[in-house]
Amino acid sequence: MATDSIRKCWRRLFSCLSFNRNSNETVRVPLLRSSQHGGHNVVSNKDYESLDYDRCWNKPYLDYRERYEKQHSDRKLEILQWIMTFAIGFLTGMVALYIDLIVKLLSDWKFGTVDKSILQCSKDGCLVISLLYLLLFNVAFVIVAACLTIYEPVAGGSGIPEIKCYLNGIKIPRIARLQTLVAKSVGVLFSVAGGLFVGKEGPMIHSGAIIGSGLPQLQSITLKKINSKYSYFRTDRDKRDFVSGGAAAGVAAAFGAPIGGVLFSLEEGSSFWNQKLTWRTFFCSMAATFSLNFFLSGIDSNSWGYFYLPGLIDFGTFECQSEKTTGCHLWSAVDLFIFVIMGFIGGCLGAIFNTLNKSLSLHRMINVNPKHKIFRLLEAILVAMVTTTIAFVSAMTLGQCRKIPLKPSIINSTRSSVELTVRDYFCEDGYYNDMATLFFNPQEIAIKQLFHQAGTFSMPSLAIFFILFFFLACWTYGVSVPSGLFVPSLLCGAAYGRFVALFLEQVFGYKTVYSGTYALVGAAAFLGGVVRMTISLTVILIESTNEISYGLPIMLVLMVAKWSGDLFNEGLYDIHINLKSVPLLEWDPPTEAARMKAKAIMDSRLKVVFPQTRVASLIRLLKTTAHNVFPVVTAARDDCSAVTLVGPSQEADLQEQDDVECFVNQNNSNQDGDGNPIELLQRNLPMKFEGMILRSQLVTLLKNHAWYKENVEVCSISIRPFLKL
Incomplete structure (x- = not known):
């Protein structure tokens, strides 16, 4: 009878763990968000934990794999x-x-x-x-x-x-x-x-x-x-x-x-x-x-079956066209030296952008986010009002009237289609407002204008637009709205590149420059200086432009932008990860890790699970600790085995484990216990490491009521088969 009872208990426990694989997230949230229990503090959301990417090769998992392979190939x-x-x-x-x-x-x-x-x-x-x-x-x-x-x-x-x-x-x-x-x-x-x-x-x-x-x-x-x-x-x-x-x-x-x-x-x-x-x-x-x-x-x-719009943003086809010079080329070897300088400046501008945004984000975390939710809404409204007002006033008062090009530079476009994307506010027929065209168009259209419309933007308008867009975009990123960074950085960098092209042409008389190429290089330089991406961003821009000849200048300028930006700070994504105190594991360890000892990174608040323990102890552990895995230990004794026993000694085992738990809490967490800490400290109980058990497995056990009343059931189940050694 005892053997049948043990087998019955084992089958029940095994069925609980084979395998409701997703149950950890469903059940874990209430445990973490429950109110305080027994005087313990509930873990905050900032206490990040790791995901279970490793397979737990224990006996239940091996049995599950065997049954699964029989059913599914x-x-x-x-x-x-x-x-x-x-x-x-x-x-x-x-x-x-x-x-x-x-x-x-x-x-x-x-x-x-x-x-x-x-x-x-x-x-x-x-x-x-x-x-x-x-x-x-x-x-x-x-x-x-x-x-x-x-x-x-x-x-x-x-x-x-x-x-x-x-x-x-x-x-x-x-x-x-x-x-x-x-x-x-x-x-x-x-x-x-x-x-x-x-x-x-x-x-x-x-x-x-x-x-x-x-x-x-x-x-x-x-x-x-x-x-x-x-x-x-x-x-x-x-x-x-x-x-x-x-x-x-x-x-x-x-x-x-x-x-x-x-x-x-x-x-x-x-x-x-x-x-x-x-x-x-x-x-x-x-x-x-x-x-x-x-x-x-x-x-x-309305022509189904033709694939000519591959993505949300279309940079158009680059074809060198110049109204002033002949023999125009997309770029030359001489331009590479200028591109290197542009990449260095772009990296520095990106570093400034990241520094300012970091300061603004810290201000939000300290002064805005802790307050009522209405303050985050008011901040978003304020940013929208200021951005709208500045863009409107700048477009109406600071823009210059430029002649609409007779021969559009954008391939597959006509004069009528170009006129649809320009704004002629306060300009005569045949002319348009260059500042309004940048501010009063979707950003993708404005980028396309900067990439292709040669000779249609003035240096003052480009400089003013770059400065305003730079600071407003920096202020906006981090506001409580869904927001991307790629396109604003490309637009800001494209204005910077067009400004450099006009500067070289008008100040130094460099007549062979193609402004569209400089706009693209400027966009890559600024975006690279902000996000510090190299390989993927190079390929993304090449695929977006359908121009493989831009591979060398884009790669070169992105590398220089990353190197120059890294002299001052990290990429913006890494900055925001650090601001949120997320323990991201980088590819290479930090330099100070070479002198660090293991005890410096270990948690002194010891949290353990015993092979046989009370339900209240498990619930308290799950409520107060966000760890995804726990070490399983036993008290090493001379009079008997460390394995949890079945029979009369069950109560003694549980009592001793309660004493050990009390000692751990008193010694590591400064919490009151029911036992005698001095006596426990004098005993200096050694504990034997038996393995590890996942949080998801403990939650599954509790969810399926896989427990037994003390001193009533003779069945005592060891969790040893579930341990990950």
Whole structure:
């Protein structure tokens, strides 16, 4: 009877752990957010923990693998992986399509209304009405974006630092929830349409990562009815690989750069990589690129089946055209020396940008975020109002009238299409306002103008635009709205590059310069100085421009920009990771680690689990500690084995373990216990390390009520088979 009882207990315990793989997140949250228990402090959200990327090779897992392999072949699992990879890429492309179309509708509605008002008020002298119209649109849009971010704070910003930490193995709360995806994808519509100097490309990377994390699980924590019995890809290890593919798909959909997306995920995101993951990530990027390309091209021209719009941003085709010189070339060997100087200056400008943004972010963390949520909303409204007012006043008063080019520089464009993207505020027929064209167009259109329209911008307008955009974009990044950094940095850098081109031409008489190339190099220099990316950014820009000849100058300027920027500070993403105190594990250890001892990084507050313990002790441990794994120990005694016994000595074992736990709490945490600390300290009880047990396994045991009443059940179950040695 005793043997049958033990077997029955073992089967019950084994069934609890084989394997509700996702249960750790579902059950763990209430344990962490519960009120204080027994005088212990609840762990704050800043106490980050690691994800379980390693497989726990214990007896239950080996038994689970044996049963799983009998039911499902490796080929079936591989086919499902590829199907899920395609689905992630396709859905990421559809999210990008939805974002692009809605942003265009909102922007056309806003600019159409404001343009009519300006055209009427330019004659009647009532431009204040036009400004009020613009303020009404922008503030209303920004309020929606800010409210969504306040509801789901992790949706703020670009999300790239958080995804980088997730792929590094750090658990960021709510980073991959469905609510986060909705808040991110909807909020970025209104933050971009609201006139803030932000981009939608960064949030696309976060959105793709969320899709990659959630879709393969075939279940949702938010929508609890979605819970498939097929739990193929619910481990942290599986989700990590799909998140890498989703992030790459986001880059591919944003820039039409599938190879660049793979390299971005490799260089900036993933800390774990293998050959199979490379192929799946590339396939996911291609699926996102061409699904978006198919629908975007069809909707744009109503000619389905033609792929000519690969991404959300289209830089156009570069073709050297100059109205003043003949024999124009995209770039020459002499230009490379100038590009090196531009890269150095771009890195320094990026370092200044990062320093200012770090100071602003610290101010927000100290003076804005701890206060009521309304202050974050008011800050977003203030930024929107100041940005709108400065852009409007600058466009109306500081712009210069320039002649609309008779021969458009943008390939496949006509004079009529060019006139649709320029603003002729207070200018005669055939002329347009260069400052208004930069401020009163979507940022992608403004970048395209700077890349291709030769001789259409004045040096004062470019200088003023660069300075204003630089500081306003720096102020905006970090506000409680979904915001990207790529496109604002490209636009700011493109203005810097065009200014350098005009400076060389007008001051030094350098007539062979092609301003579009300098605008592209300036964009790469400034963006590289801000984010400090090299390989992936080079490939992204080459794929976006469809011009392989730019490979050398872009690579050169990005390397110089990174080197010069690194002299002063880190990239902006790394700065924000450090501000949030996320323990990111870098590729190389810091220099001071060579002199560091193990005791300097070990936690002095010892938290252990015994092979046989009370439920109250486990609940208290889970409530007060956020560790994802715990060492399992036994008290080493001379009179009996360290293995938990079955039978009369059960009560004695539990009592001794209570004494040890009391000693640990008293000695390490300065908390009161029921035992005699002095006596325990004198005994100096040694403990024997038996192995480790995961938090998810403990939570699963508690969830399934796998416990027995003391002194009633003769069954005593050791957790030794679950230990990871």
